[in-house]
Amino acid sequence: MxxxxxxxxxxxxxxxxxxxxxxxxxxxxxxxxxxxxxHLSHNLREQGAAIIFVRLMSLWCIFNYEGRRxxxxxxxxFTFLIAGxxxxxxxxxxxxxxxxxxxxxxxxxxxxxxIFDRKRExxx
Numbered sequence: 001m002x003x004x005x006x007x008x009x010x011x012x013x014x015x016x017x018x019x020x021x022x023x024x025x026x027x028x029x030x031x032x033x034x035x036x037x038x039h040l041s042h043n044l045r046e047q048g049a050a051i052i053f054v055r056l057m058s059l060w061c062i063f064n065y066e067g068r069r070x071x072x073x074x075x076x077x078f079t080f081l082i083a084g085x086x087x088x089x090x091x092x093x094x095x096x097x098x099x100x101x102x103x104x105x106x107x108x109x110x111x112x113x114x115i116f117d118r119k120r121e122x123x124x
Contacts, residue, residue, distance in 0.1 A: 005113050006062055012075075012106055013058035016051050023048025054078060076114060079107035 027044035028034040034041045057075055061068040086100040 001113075001116055002065060005117070006065065008109050008113060009058045009061045012109070013055045013062070016055035016058060020048045020051030020055060023051065072110065072114060076107065076110045079110055083107045 022030060023044045025048075027041050027048070031040060031044060034044060054075070057071050061071055061075070064071075083100065083104040083106075086095060086103040089095045090097060090100045
């Protein structure tokens, strides 16, 4: 279970750093409307900085596996909120069905890791 968790933290962290850096450095590549709105550009860069922080939390879980429970809970909450935002926008008709699906994958992954980790601890 530990190896699976470390791989999950690594994959999530890698995707987060790529997306975060893209938002931070090249917001126009992700949203074509950025050139028309300084506020959108600013918000995307702030989002990029926040996502880089999430990547650092994921990295912390890799190197501090035994003490990761609180940070894992925060990652679970973050991914829940991101998935919720995308499901809300999908149900309002503003997004396609793929958006909430792929944004729910990290939440489901972190939830499964938490459940299996608790079951493993109960056995020990």
